[in-house]
Amino acid sequence: xxKPLRFIPFNRFCPVGTEFELVQQAxxxxxxxxxxxxxxxxxxxxxxxLGVPKVLLTTSCTDAxxxxxxxxxxRPGDEVIVPSYTFVSTAxxxxxRGAKPVFADVRPDTLNLNEKLLxxxxxxxxxxxxxxxxxxxxxxxxxxxxxxxxxxxxxIEDNAHGLFGKYKGRFLGTFGSLATxxxxxxxxxTCGEGGALLVNAKRFVDxxxxxxxxxxxxxxxxxxxxxxxxxxxxxxxxxxxxxLAAFLYAQLQARDSIQEARKRIWNYYWxxxxxxxxxxxxxLPTIPDHCEHPAHMFYMLLPSLEARARLLAELKAKGxxxxxxxxxxxxxxxxxxxxxRPGDCPVAEQAGDRxxxxxxxxxxxxTDQNRVIEAIRTLTF
Ligand SMILES: *Cc1c(COP(=O)(O)O)cnc(C)c1O
Numbered sequence: 001x002x003k004p005l006r007f008i009p010f011n012r013f014c015p016v017g018t019e020f021e022l023v024q025q026a027x028x029x030x031x032x033x034x035x036x037x038x039x040x041x042x043x044x045x046x047x048x049x050l051g052v053p054k055v056l057l058t059t060s061c062t063d064a065x066x067x068x069x070x071x072x073x074x075r076p077g078d079e080v081i082v083p084s085y086t087f088v089s090t091a092x093x094x095x096x097r098g099a100k101p102v103f104a105d106v107r108p109d110t111l112n113l114n115e116k117l118l119x120x121x122x123x124x125x126x127x128x129x130x131x132x133x134x135x136x137x138x139x140x141x142x143x144x145x146x147x148x149x150x151x152x153x154x155x156i157e158d159n160a161h162g163l164f165g166k167y168k169g170r171f172l173g174t175f176g177s178l179a180t181x182x183x184x185x186x187x188x189x190t191c192g193e194g195g196a197l198l199v200n201a202k203r204f205v206d207x208x209x210x211x212x213x214x215x216x217x218x219x220x221x222x223x224x225x226x227x228x229x230x231x232x233x234x235x236x237x238x239x240x241x242x243x244l245a246a247f248l249y250a251q252l253q254a255r256d257s258i259q260e261a262r263k264r265i266w267n268y269y270w271x272x273x274x275x276x277x278x279x280x281x282x283x284l285p286t287i288p289d290h291c292e293h294p295a296h297m298f299y300m301l302l303p304s305l306e307a308r309a310r311l312l313a314e315l316k317a318k319g320x321x322x323x324x325x326x327x328x329x330x331x332x333x334x335x336x337x338x339x340x341r342p343g344d345c346p347v348a349e350q351a352g353d354r355x356x357x358x359x360x361x362x363x364x365x366x367t368d369q370n371r372v373i374e375a376i377r378t379l380t381f
Contacts, residue, residue: 077099111347114347167290269373298357
């Protein structure tokens with residue numbers, strides 16, 4: 001049990017304890033560049049657990065999304081539908097190829113892309129539909145896959161929050177042709193900075209390996225499939241050092257204890273806040289019955305922007321850091337350049353104003369969590 005904290009941060013890095021040992025092994029093995037032993041171990045572990053044909057570690061989720069844009073040969077003039085309530089990279093990875101992000105509003109319950117609003121956003125130029133499983137709660141994938149299928153559009157899952165979450169019993173990240181994971185410090189599993197591309201559509205496997213490795217066919221060379229390796233396509237360097245992979249492998253091996261700790265924290269917040277929330281016009285997360293979430297974060301929707309400002313200030317005065325989350329992308333400077341206007345995505349705008357995230361990290365102990373809960377419960381709206 002960790003010591004009580006004087007100041008309770010929103011997030012803190014929690015090592016599982018075996019990271020150094022595995023990093024040392026990577027160093028002793030004298031292989032520290034990409035695609036070494038630990039990278040292979042991470043690939044195998046994720047492929048087997050998720051049942052995905054190919055997993056490739058990347059330097060970040062952003063880079064995995066950029067690989068998705070490259071694999072789809074996005075060109076200026078192409079349109080990519082993204083939820084407005086998400087991190088910048090969900091849109092940027094496609095905008096950097098000249099594609100136009102088209103912002104969709106989110107559902108008021110899960111804050112996931114609202115599938116009912118999709119049809120009017122689809123045009124002959126729509127190439128991709130990117131979904132984000134907010135807080136690791138699955139989007140309505142049945143409807144989304146069928147709408148996309150009807151229009152011949154490929155689906156990509158930005159699954160940065162949702163590793164090991166499920167929709168109707170099936171892992172998030174296994175629905176789209178491609179999916180991306182993040183191992184940034186703020187995510188459930190981390191190596192500081194890192195990510196992965198999950199390749200579900202087998203047609204992308206060979207090219208994904210090439211794009212990730214500077215546009216060369218080095219992987220085929222090492223497998224003995226070609227007798228020299230050479231420049232065969234565009235590409236970049238999207239593969240992380242095996243030192244980072246060793247670090248990540250330690251975290252992934254500890255997945256059961258990490259997930260257990262996070263679920264306990266999530267449930268404890270829920271149990272001790274639901275009645276207060278109901279009395280004060282505050283909404284706690286909605287988890288549809290057919291979704292299992294990996295306890296990535298605990299958020300609340302407050303009655304107003306003013307109520308949120310009050311909560312943030314009063315908790316800060318008590319040494320507790322709560323934070324808001326995304327500012328809707330359609331209202332950002334870049335989003336406005338792509339035509340975003342106030343009122344386009346009202347639910348995302350409300351979430352931008354009213355959402356607050358509570359301190360959440362693997363070793364948040366009960367004493368500290370009680371302090372957060374008590375501080376919140378003294379407030380009335
Ligand atoms: C964290 C996050 C990213 C970016 O991940 P990096 O690994 O930092 O590039 C992208 N999308 C969403 C939804 C995220 O939460």
